[in-house]
Amino acid sequence: MHSVSLGETPSTFRLQKVSIAGALLLAALYMPRIPMAAADPFRSLYNATKRHRSQHGCLAYTFEDGPNLVALVQKLRPNRVLELGTALGYTACIFSTGRPTTKVDTVERDPEHVRLARENVASVGLTERVKVIEGDFNQVLPKLPAAGYDVAFFDGYAPSMDIIDTLRTKLSGEGTLICGNLGLVSDSAESRRLSKELADKSRWLTEWALEGGATAVAKKVNGQQ
Ligand SMILES: C[S@@+](CC[C@H](N)C(=O)[O-])C[C@H]1O[C@@H](n2cnc3c(N)ncnc32)[C@H](O)[C@@H]1O
Numbered sequence: 001m002h003s004v005s006l007g008e009t010p011s012t013f014r015l016q017k018v019s020i021a022g023a024l025l026l027a028a029l030y031m032p033r034i035p036m037a038a039a040d041p042f043r044s045l046y047n048a049t050k051r052h053r054s055q056h057g058c059l060a061y062t063f064e065d066g067p068n069l070v071a072l073v074q075k076l077r078p079n080r081v082l083e084l085g086t087a088l089g090y091t092a093c094i095f096s097t098g099r100p101t102t103k104v105d106t107v108e109r110d111p112e113h114v115r116l117a118r119e120n121v122a123s124v125g126l127t128e129r130v131k132v133i134e135g136d137f138n139q140v141l142p143k144l145p146a147a148g149y150d151v152a153f154f155d156g157y158a159p160s161m162d163i164i165d166t167l168r169t170k171l172s173g174e175g176t177l178i179c180g181n182l183g184l185v186s187d188s189a190e191s192r193r194l195s196k197e198l199a200d201k202s203r204w205l206t207e208w209a210l211e212g213g214a215t216a217v218a219k220k221v222n223g224q225q
């Protein structure tokens, strides 16, 4: 942090103030941009998921940056969203806020989570727009349409290159991938492959980050599969 010593002349102080301002401007220009956080209309589902996890003893860790996800979704305004990892439906409901007509397909293999998610989705009046699909990602994904989604969100446990490659095929030409839990990838070679893939500017434009950088947001470029 900058501090001004008594020995500084006004001109060196001004110069340092200018360079601090310059550094802040550069940071604002080049750091991943995050849309301004919006109010989270589904905070009650966030709280319900936390309570559930402590009782069920499962790994349904809920997304920790809801207000910024709401802001991102309202900026992207997707028509169709695919989510892997429903838990109790918290983030699936957030995705429905993109447009009054946004449709969300969300995949979950734990039958208790599926039951509670369907209950929660119904309680907020979203049954027609948020479809909870029961099954393992690997079994459900082949049945979902190619290029059928404007946003694909991975929020299962650790992501893998295979799942990211598959999600890419599910995204429309300029669709956006949101990939959570990057810090959970324990295999260092796989972690390097994922970082390299998401940094490949011929395939992805990484504009934002959520959860303090733990969740990447990358727009598909060139429409290549
Ligand atoms: C981190 S939680 C999802 C949190 C949720 N998106 C939220 O923010 O509230 C991960 C969920 O993915 C589910 N899951 C993990 N691996 C899966 C797989 N291979 N197929 C289907 N569901 C899976 C787990 O049962 C768990 O409910």
Ligand SMILES: [Zn+2]
Pocket (backbone or CB within 6 Å): 052, 053, 056, 057, 058, 059, 060, 110, 112, 113
């Ligand atoms: Zn659980």
